[in-house]
Amino acid sequence: MSGLGAAAQRAAVRLLAVICASATRHLLQQLLPDTAGLRCLHWGCGSGEETFLLSSLLTEESSWWAIDEDPVLIEAALQQEARHSGASVHFAQSFLSDWRPERPYDIIFSGPRALPLPQLRVGLADLQRLLKKGGALIVAAFPFSGWRAYPYNYAFASAVDLIGRLEESRSSEVQQLPELLxxxxxxxxxxxxxxxxxxxxxxxxxxxxxxxxCREEFLQRQWSNREELNALLEELREFEQREDTLVSRPGVHLMLARKT
Incomplete structure (x- = not known):
């Protein structure tokens, strides 16, 4: 991934966490009425915005770890940690396969990043290893094709279609998640x-x-060319900055599955 693509991905991860955090927290409150004394892991924590919001659900007796493979995002999370003096979160840069806690977790949470299922498939064996028996894996996900903008804009609709096509090609549909688990x-x-x-x-x-x-992947798959993508991005950014533009996020699915 190019430098611009990596920077855009990190910014998208941070923004997505902020957009979905309140909905995710509301659903977690319904799934986890009792959070006393829990050991929790946030896998793919990004820069921590979502982590701090979710950690506020736990009691003082509970503990929360958060890992991400991207050192730049973890550095941003550690900087934020200094501004959240009341939060008891332990951040670390690590791949899931390399993470070795002292004891297994009661809960592992994976937030609503885009295109989550390929990463989840690879990580399921490690998630089983890291969960205690009867522990809960909680996954938040949504279909990217569910994004909408008002008034209608061709560039926005085209971007959503392209990203949704990529989601489908990676077998990332949310509907596949229960069967996969x-x-x-x-x-x-x-x-x-x-x-x-x-x-x-x-x-x-x-x-x-x-x-x-996702620009480089679109080019590699020959779904578009560089000139078309540049023009699409220019029109899309102009639309996003307009005062009358309204954007609606997709519905958020929160799934809880127990380790047998």
Whole structure:
């Protein structure tokens, strides 16, 4: 991935966490009415925005670890940690396969990043290893094709279609998640859903960030050329900055599965 693509991906991850955090927290409150004394891991924590919000659900007796493979995002999370003096979160840069805690976790949470299933497939054996028996894996996900903008804009719709096509080509559909978990030894799957909602204007640039971060893959697959993508990005960014632009996020699916 190019430097611009990597920077766009990091910015998209941070923005996505902020956009979805309140919906995710609301659903977690319903799934986890009792959080006393829990050991929790946030896998793919990004720069920590979502982690701090979710950690506020836990009691003082609980503990929360957060890991991400991207050292730049973890550095940003550690900088934020200094501004959250009341939060008890332990951040570390690590691949899931390399993470070796002293004891297994009661809960592992993976937030609603774009295109989550390929990473989840690879990590399921490690997730089983890191969870205690009866522990819960909680995955938040959504279909990128569910993003909407008002008024209608060709560039926005084209960007969502392109990213949705990439999502489909990677077998990343949210609907596949329950069956994937069952095939890998998880049971008692519960699903909650937060419906689509408009996002603050500060989040409007989410589509252009994801389009920029996926640009090289679109070119490699020959779904577009560089000139077309540049023109699409220019029109999309102009639309995102308009005062009358409204963007709606997709519905968020939160799935809880138990380790047998």
């Amino acid at each position: 069952k095939r890998n030894g998880f049971t008692a799957i519960e699903t909650l859903y937060a419906p689509p909602a408009f996002i603050p204007r500060t989040g409007n640039r989410i589509a252009s960030l994801f389009l920029e971060s």
